[in-house]
Amino acid sequence: MKKFQTFTGLVVPLDRANVDTDAIIPKQFLKSIKRSGFGPNLFDEWRYLDHGEPDIDLAQRRPNPEFVLNQPRYQGAQILLARANFGCGSSREHAPWSLQDYGFRAIIAPSFADIFFNNCFKIGLLPIILDTTIVDRLFEEVKLTEGYSLTVDLQKQTVTTPKNDEFKFEIDAFRKHCLLNGLDEIGLTLQHAEKIRQFEQKRRNEQPWLFM
Secondary structure, rough: OOOOOOOEEEEEEEOOOOEEEHHOHHHHHHOOOOOOOOOOHHHHHHHHHOOOOOOOOOOHHEEEOOOOHOOOOOOOEEEEEOOOOOOOOOOOOHHHHHHHOOOEEEEEEOOHHHHHHHHHHHHHOOOEEHHHHHHHHHHHHHHHOOOOOOEOOOOOEEEOOOOOOEEOOOHHHHHHHHHHHHHOHHHHHHHHHHHHHHHHHHHHHHHHHOOO
């Protein structure tokens, strides 16, 4: 997993509350257990004017010019600004996968659905909870300023605006450690690889019939 420390990214505003996981990545695209390849179909039903299926060539589809991800000023965005209860609905892991595959590294919202929130941390996508009044202010600033970027400092747990206004956010200490060091569940396990190898060898020596 890629380390998450400090970065500055362009912000795109998704001004909708209660965005569910089926809107983030529709069910017809859930045909892979790999974490890659979902970005092109992120928010598919809002992003395109026609119905999408996995085998359809994206070059032949009709983008919705009104949807924020299709607007030129937001191309290359790495921070998604959202409203309350983002990621509600079913527990599909593909939702954070698709956001990360698109290029997002952080999501800012007043609140998140619990399962979605937890799934983000497992892949190094940072969900940041800020007060509703702060989020409202950020929405206004993003809409008024083309090229609006925010700086996220995980070590300091801050979000900083172009005017150097700084907002603190909370994060569990263990999750913060994992993100800073690029440790997913497999990475955490591999930190004990030598102990695991020693245990396996001991078990093989003491109970060889189990390995016959």
